[in-house]
Amino acid sequence: MSEHILLPEGSIEKQTTTLNLGPTHPATHGVFQNIxxxxxxxxxxxxxxxxxxxxAFEKIAERRPLYQITPLTDRLNYxxxxxxxxxxxxxxxxxxAVSTPKRVDYLRIIIMELARISDHLICNSIVGVDSGAYSxxxxxxxxxxLIYEIYEEVxxxxxxxxxxxxxxxxxxxxxAAFEKLEKFLDEKTGYPAQLKEFENLFSRNRIFMDRxxxxxxxTAERAMNYGFTGPNLRAAGVDxxxxxxxxxxxxxxxxxxxxxxxxGDCYDRFLVRNEEMWQSLSIVNQxxxxxxxxxxxxxxxxxxxxxxxxxxEKKDVYTKMEALIYHFKIVMGETEMPVGEVYHSVEGANGxxxxxxxxxxxxxxxxLHFRRPCFIYYQAYPELIKGxxxxxxxxxxxxxxxxxxxxxx
Amino acid sequence: xxxxxIIQLKLTEKFCDVLTDWQEPYGMLTFTAPKxxxxxxxxxxxxxxxxxxTFLTDLQAVHYPDHKGAELAVVYHLHNWTDNVRIRFKVFxxxxxxxxxxxxxxxxxxxxxxxxxxxxYGVNFVGHPNLIRILNVDEMDYFxxxxxxxxxxxxxxxxDDEMFGRG
Numbered sequence: 001m002s003e004h005i006l007l008p009e010g011s012i013e014k015q016t017t018t019l020n021l022g023p024t025h026p027a028t029h030g031v032f033q034n035i036x037x038x039x040x041x042x043x044x045x046x047x048x049x050x051x052x053x054x055x056a057f058e059k060i061a062e063r064r065p066l067y068q069i070t071p072l073t074d075r076l077n078y079x080x081x082x083x084x085x086x087x088x089x090x091x092x093x094x095x096x097a098v099s100t101p102k103r104v105d106y107l108r109i110i111i112m113e114l115a116r117i118s119d120h121l122i123c124n125s126i127v128g129v130d131s132g133a134y135s136x137x138x139x140x141x142x143x144x145x146l147i148y149e150i151y152e153e154v155x156x157x158x159x160x161x162x163x164x165x166x167x168x169x170x171x172x173x174x175x176a177a178f179e180k181l182e183k184f185l186d187e188k189t190g191y192p193a194q195l196k197e198f199e200n201l202f203s204r205n206r207i208f209m210d211r212x213x214x215x216x217x218x219t220a221e222r223a224m225n226y227g228f229t230g231p232n233l234r235a236a237g238v239d240x241x242x243x244x245x246x247x248x249x250x251x252x253x254x255x256x257x258x259x260x261x262x263x264g265d266c267y268d269r270f271l272v273r274n275e276e277m278w279q280s281l282s283i284v285n286q287x288x289x290x291x292x293x294x295x296x297x298x299x300x301x302x303x304x305x306x307x308x309x310x311x312x313e314k315k316d317v318y319t320k321m322e323a324l325i326y327h328f329k330i331v332m333g334e335t336e337m338p339v340g341e342v343y344h345s346v347e348g349a350n351g352x353x354x355x356x357x358x359x360x361x362x363x364x365x366x367x368l369h370f371r372r373p374c375f376i377y378y379q380a381y382p383e384l385i386k387g388x389x390x391x392x393x394x395x396x397x398x399x400x401x402x403x404x405x406x407x408x409x
Numbered sequence: 410x411x412x413x414x415i416i417q418l419k420l421t422e423k424f425c426d427v428l429t430d431w432q433e434p435y436g437m438l439t440f441t442a443p444k445x446x447x448x449x450x451x452x453x454x455x456x457x458x459x460x461x462x463t464f465l466t467d468l469q470a471v472h473y474p475d476h477k478g479a480e481l482a483v484v485y486h487l488h489n490w491t492d493n494v495r496i497r498f499k500v501f502x503x504x505x506x507x508x509x510x511x512x513x514x515x516x517x518x519x520x521x522x523x524x525x526x527x528x529x530y531g532v533n534f535v536g537h538p539n540l541i542r543i544l545n546v547d548e549m550d551y552f553x554x555x556x557x558x559x560x561x562x563x564x565x566x567x568x569d570d571e572m573f574g575r576g
Contacts, residue, residue, distance in 0.1 A: 050543060050544065051542075051543055051544035051545065051546075054544040054545065056553070058529075058554065059553060059554055059560060060560065062560070063560045094435060095435075222517075224463065224464060225516060225517045225518065226517045226518050227464070227465060227466075227516070227517070227518025227522075238490075240490055245490075245493050246493070340434050340435070341434050341435075341439075341497075342434065342435045343435075343437060343467075343486060343495070343497065345466075352466065354466060354467055354486070356467060356469065356484070356486070358471060366471075367471045367472075369467065369469040371466065371467040371486075375521060375525075376518050376521065376522065378521070379517070379518070379520050379521045380517070408544060409544070
């Protein structure tokens with residue numbers, strides 16, 4: 001790494017140019033390095049280097065009790081951290097055999113689908129930016145802001161949310177949270193209208209279509225072999241979605257379709273993400289309706305009744321002996337963990353986000369592995385951009401929605 | 410409908426009793442194979458008309474320092490998308506010469522995953538086209554996820570906090 005790559009002696013003879021794209025290039029949206037071998041503007045060969053923001057989360061997790069690992073998951077795909085948080089809670093719940101009430105499931109789905117929207121809207125608008133259309137990005141950004149405000153009402157933070165706990169949420173959704181959600185879902189002034197406008201701007205735009213159709217394509221077979229999941233796989237025409245194949249958090253109660261493309265190019269990825277945002281909006285609407293149907297005491301349920309794992313309310317800690325004991329045990333990481341190994345996956349914004357957890361009955365995981373979808377599909381990138389133009393490489397990278405935090409863990 | 414029983418039956422039929430340690434933790438069929446035949450098992454699971462485990466979900470290693478002679482486990486998570494069944498399959502290798510055949514010829518996706526496993530555990534994937542470090546720096550001369558490298562004690566007091574801006 002310490003050596004610069006130099007053209008060989010007498011390089012005037014050499015027909016190709018070596019170009020370092022990244023690691024800190026504005027068009028790479030994060031720290032990705034690609035050493036490109038260019039013939040004019042055409043890419044002959046690409047070599048990727050990853051690991052610039054590796055933070056050893058798997059090692060750190062081996063020292064932390066379960067609830068302290070949630071903040072680590074925030075920093076995987078930080079564009080949609082609530083999905084990572086929920087995925088982690090669900091993994092723990094599977095290990096600890098905790099079942100959650102329906103209202104908790106629906107609230108989680110609201111948050112997860114909002115996170116998916118916020119992730120996809122960033123990705124799609126960035127594809128716009130990279131193809132020369134900046135304005136869409138600015139317009140949708142105010143709705144990401146609104147989504148972040150909803151997170152803030154629920155958990156107090158915005159980007160690295162650390163939202164929820166094993167068994168449910170830290171507190172019930174406030175009225176302000178629901179008001180903001182209604183504002184977001186409003187057909188005329190909320191996100192649906194904005195998304196329609198965004199769609200009008202891009203999806204049949206001649207320049208945008210010329211720019212993205214046939215750019216960075218992949219066939220279904222190659223995509224499967226490369227371990228693609230999520231929107232990028234669906235753009236290639238395979239309808240695999242963890243929400244449908246192994247439903248978690250009561251996704252089976254919802255009615256939604258899984259959009260697929262067929263060529264797996266940038267344009268199809270754009271369309272699939274776009275349609276997924278509509279589906280997510282519909283899921284959020286359905287979930288919100290279901291949440292409103294809970295009446296009386298049921299409407300106040302926001303966590304499972306598992307005192308051994310769910311941190312008790314502060315006022316109970318001061319007044320009740322049992323709560324004090326559980327509080328102490330949980331905070332000190334002395335909760336009972338069964339021996340076992342569990343794999344659980346959720347449909348992250350980029351694909352199947354898996355958690356492989358081995359517990360030896362100690363206070364921390366014996367081994368925790370994150371299956372990061374980005375990391376796995378990024379290895380196809382050199383193949384995707386080979387033979388294309390340099391400017392297509394930039395747009396392919398943004399349409400794959402590579403998130404450095406997730407890639408490097 | 411492909412059930413765990415059928416998978417186990419087909420695998421034992423093909424490989425007799427070399428596959429051991431059959432378990433079903435949380436519903437996922439798990440078994441162990443000798444490391445010499447890991448590719449044969451993967452290939453059979455891939456090719457068989459009924460099994461069709463064509464998707465490699467995940468691949469990683471686990472270090473068990475107390476299992477003398479079989480310290481490292483390489484764990485494959487496979488998924489059959491047609492019948493929506495997942496299985497987990499492990500091979501154990503000793504730590505002195507941790508050679509395991511690479512699955513890259515079967516799954517392109519194994520490339521980075523095996524590099525990551527090599528990077529953190531030092532499993533030498535024989536036949537891998539480019540087995541070099543991926544997330545850690547190239548100059549690193551140890552395999553950091555092994556259990557002999559504990560994380561720093563969080564309560565240590567010999568560290569000069571001033572050096573870290575906390576003085």
